[in-house]
Amino acid sequence: MTINGNLLVAGSEKRGLNGEFQGVEAATGKLLPVSFGGASPQDVDQATSQAWEAFGSYRETGLETRAAFLESIAEGIEAIGDELVVRAMSETGLPRGRLEGERARTVGQLRLFAKEVRAGRFQELRFDAGDASRKPVAKPDLRLRNVPIGPVAVFGASNFPLAFSVAGGDTASALAAGCPVVVKAHSAHPGTSELVGRAVQRAVASAGLHPGTFSLLFDTGFEVGQRLVADSRIRAVGFTGSRRGGTALIEIASRRRQPIPVYAEMSSINPVIFFPGALKSRAADIASTFVASLVLGAGQFCTNPGLLLAVDGEELDTFVARAAELLPEVGPQAMLTPSIAKAYYDGVAKLERHPEVRAVASGKTGSEFEGAAALFETSADAFLAHHELQDEVFGAAGLVVRCKDLAQLENVLDELEGQLTIALHITDEDEAPARRLIPKLEMLAGRLLVNGFGTGVEVSPAMVHGGPYPATADGRSTSVGTLAIYRFLRPVSYQDFTVTLLPEALR
């Protein structure tokens, strides 16, 4: 398939003339062939005005049409074949197995939303029958349904070139809700983005939808993204990325004449709590599953286990010792971009220099583009005194916090910011103290898990991938799983409508 670096705007393609950039081979930092043209303000305007125009008809598509459209995007992505995986491998440095899995997740996600659309439950139809004879006033006939919120701007995520980029979870759920999508491609994988974007564009055409239903824009900096969020025709934003990036977009959205929701998934260190019984019975085993989770994808998961909480003592020593044995065996892994690799090493260096932090072990080092896993430890006293130890280090870095007792561990929890996940490692004997903590943990995170790690996010109806700020900007939302569709819907009530005037679903 073609990769020519063109913008895909509403059914056609054009060269972006607002600067240009090339993809970078993550493992080597070398430029990849093909240069991508940045979108001009006029290109952004064209994409959003076409999206707005498309909204008029796309929102009214029947459920079957919309479901089939989502499925045809999935088929189109599969049809790209190995070229997609190969290009994504070179752009992101992620291994083949991971990318093949991610592709399966991406198309599975599109098909899950197709199913959700067909089921139609997301419309949340409600009917209150009128009663003309009610005293003192007649009861009106009221009917309610969810309507799509309007065109959505989606920002591709560096760490999920397929599952959270051009046709990822945000796009799939927005399209499922009835919202056209304008994607700002992540500059870390422009070729991958273009390949997928072309598949979406073809699916739009073959479904006979308005071409403005989908556009894909490239950007040499931040201007395109900022313009998209400020554009009056954009009515919601899906973003997965850094806290700084997310808060900047939230700021722009809040200054609009009509502020809009920004669903930004930003920052999480995903605390893991090792209870005493669990450490006593299987500290070494836990250490090995922990190390596997820590280094998965070079640690570049939103749900990477970055903070480990346990009561100090021999059992924790055993855990730390075993992790310290295993980590030096871990090879270096290419990180997603040279700048992510640099930010990772900056974060690691900060921990190394921190007077209250001790380096436990690290993985094998490679080139400057490759991340070497690193494990640190500190005391709960120090953690509580140094708020910066909560900062996310994006990559395979973990920090063990040694607590005096469960009470101090609870104090640490009280100081934590919102999280995507919290994991508990327990045995039967830990159940009572664990149960006591659950209400607190529910307030801290969107997903709680037992005897596992948060990496590996199931795409299903009961999944929550979101959590209190700053894990996500809106802690009432999830960006993974079928509930994600509700981010792009709002309820409308129809009072005393004649039957012929009612939307079909409410007749």
Added chain:
Amino acid sequence: MTINGNLLVAGSEKRGLNGEFQGVEAATGKLLPVSFGGASPQDVDQATSQAWEAFGSYRETGLETRAAFLESIAEGIEAIGDELVVRAMSETGLPRGRLEGERARTVGQLRLFAKEVRAGRFQELRFDAGDASRKPVAKPDLRLRNVPIGPVAVFGASNFPLAFSVAGGDTASALAAGCPVVVKAHSAHPGTSELVGRAVQRAVASAGLHPGTFSLLFDTGFEVGQRLVADSRIRAVGFTGSRRGGTALIEIASRRRQPIPVYAEMSSINPVIFFPGALKSRAADIASTFVASLVLGAGQFCTNPGLLLAVDGEELDTFVARAAELLPEVGPQAMLTPSIAKAYYDGVAKLERHPEVRAVASGKTGSEFEGAAALFETSADAFLAHHELQDEVFGAAGLVVRCKDLAQLENVLDELEGQLTIALHITDEDEAPARRLIPKLEMLAGRLLVNGFGTGVEVSPAMVHGGPYPATADGRSTSVGTLAIYRFLRPVSYQDFTVTLLPEALR
């Protein structure tokens, strides 16, 4: 019952020592007996820390306990008897019939949420069975439920001393969700607030709930409200009031270390569209129902019909002429507060002075505390050129916009901000052009109604009282009807939990 001006903080009462104020008789501007003491920062802190403590147990109350608690608040409000209506009449200037109706709505609302709690649907339980044999990775067991968001700050509304104040819709839905509530009483009806607050406080005690489940604070200015929204233990805000007040609270909430949702219902002029067929067949009748809606409660409804759109011509002349006959018969009505009356007359004066606006007619004038209804007209050209003509004039003022044709009427719609309601007056012959407009109207408002006016908000499952900004800060929410409970909930996913560790509802 006692009205002594005390703060009701977590099961006890105390004199607020941070300044004092008295209620004002709305009809005369005279001070009413009893002075109310403002809450100090320490009082706010005590209320929120007690609310936080109460949250631990209140959130875990069984559905039956919580439902019965809501019902006992309703009974307690009824048990106050006529004293409540009499005090509210003098504080707000609203007539007996309206306040008796509002009391019925308030207790009905509490009972509706009790029913909703018993039904339990708001928990949105979801179950995804695990599958250990799935390849390439085992499928986890995932279960989901909604949990309450945490303590909620509720701001009493001036225009609904019962249904949107101390035990109104925000409080009822927050308590139903499992959230303790700290109310900031509106200074326009402090005695009414105290009476209802005491009923809630007694219901908390007799249900054996943690006393921090409810507190009521008075404020001589804005400090208490600002502190509440900034307080880390407050996790959401319910507010009905002015756009300036709402946006100030949103700003405070967004600057917190953990920003929180502010459900502010702020500003709406509730456009009414008279289609040509409807005017042709019954312009005079529509004029009389319009005038009745305009002047209801001195026009002090969020859903007051402030903007009337129609195609210019004889039929519209007939409507305007009939309204001009009726309005001078309308007597003056006490407004909620002297400052609301002043703001109303300032708004009316701005319209009177506007070079592009013509005064059509006005109601009888009374004292400076009483509002006289007023109707104005302008052209669509002028309306489009002068954005300030969209500003809400809170009270019984309406503006007719004469459009050249339906196309220009649509241009006017395109320039409108978000609204709570839009009403359409039609006959059979108007159905086609009306149907064409519906998608646009759905984007503009939370409730659309046919051949009626938005005043009179049914409290029921299919009601939406909310709309795109600035009608509400969060256009995906409603503050009336059972869906209002979702504002105070967020989903949590439980992965691979042992049965005994699971919340009961998910076992």
